[in-house]
Amino acid sequence: MPEQSDTHDLVRLLHRTLPDTLLGIYLHGSATLGGLRPHSDIDVLAVVRESVTQAQRRALVEELLKVSGVDGRRYVELIVVVQGDVRPWRYPPTCDFLYGDWLREEYERGVIPRPGPSPDLAPLLTMVLRADAPLHGPPPAELIDPVPHADLRRAIVAGVPELMDEVDSDTRNVLLTLARIWTTLVTGDIRSKDAAASWVLGRLPAEHRPVLARARAVYLGEEGECWDGLGTRACAEFLVRGIAESYAS
Structure with a gap:
C-alpha cells in the first residue's frame, strides 16, 4: 500500500470534486505490482457515472498541481473513465480525464485535458482488474469489463x-x-x-x-x-x- 496520507488525500479530493457521479476508485501500477519503488508514481483510476464537467476538470488540475510531487510527496497519475465508455468494452477506450506530471507545463498554461481515445487504457484496466485494490466502491469487476487479450496486445504495441x-x-x-x-x-x-x-x-x-x-x-x-x-x-x-x-x- 502506498503512503496512506497521499491516497487518503486523493480519495477525499475525488469525493469532494465528483460527489454525485463517483462510482469507484482503484489503485494500480507499482503499488499493486510488488510495491512502490523510489521513482514510482501513485497510479489511480476513478470510474464515474457521467463525464467530468469543465469546472470539475479545472478543480482537479488545480488541486493536483498543489500536491503531486510537491514537498517530498510522490507524483500522482489520475485517470478518470466513464463507466459507459468501458462497459461494454470497445477499442479504443475513451479516457475522460487525465492528470500526469509530465503535462504540468500545459496545465500551468491553462490547458485542461479533454476526453479522447486512449489505447493505453487497455493495459491499465487489465492491471486494475487483476489488482482488485479498491480505495472506494465495489470490486472493479463490478464496474468495468475485462479487456480481450488481442486488444491488450495491440494497445501496448501502439x-x-x-x-x-x-x-x-x-x-x-x-x-x-x-x-x-x-x-x-x-x-x-x-x-x-x-x-x-x-x-x-x-x-x-x-x-x-x-x-x-x-x-x-x-x-x-x-x-x-x-x-x-x-x-x-x-x-x-x-x-x-x-x-x-x-x-x-
Missing part, C-alpha cells in the same frame, strides 16, 4: 513509436516500458518494471545488458541516472525488434 521519440529525454522509463511490453506479449502477464527487466535481461545480447541493467538499478534506487557511454538507443531498438517479432507471432 505506444511503441511514441516511446522511441522519448529515448533520449526519458531513458529509464522508455527502456523499462519497452521491456514490460515485450514481457507481456510473450508471457501474457503485466509485471512490475523491474521484474519485466529481469525477464528481458536473460534474452539480451551481452552488449545491451548493461543498459537495461542500469535502467533497472536506477528504478530500484540502487544507482544514479547516468547514461554516458551506454548505447541506450541501440538497446531500445533491439527491444523494439523483440516486441515486433513477438507481436507478429
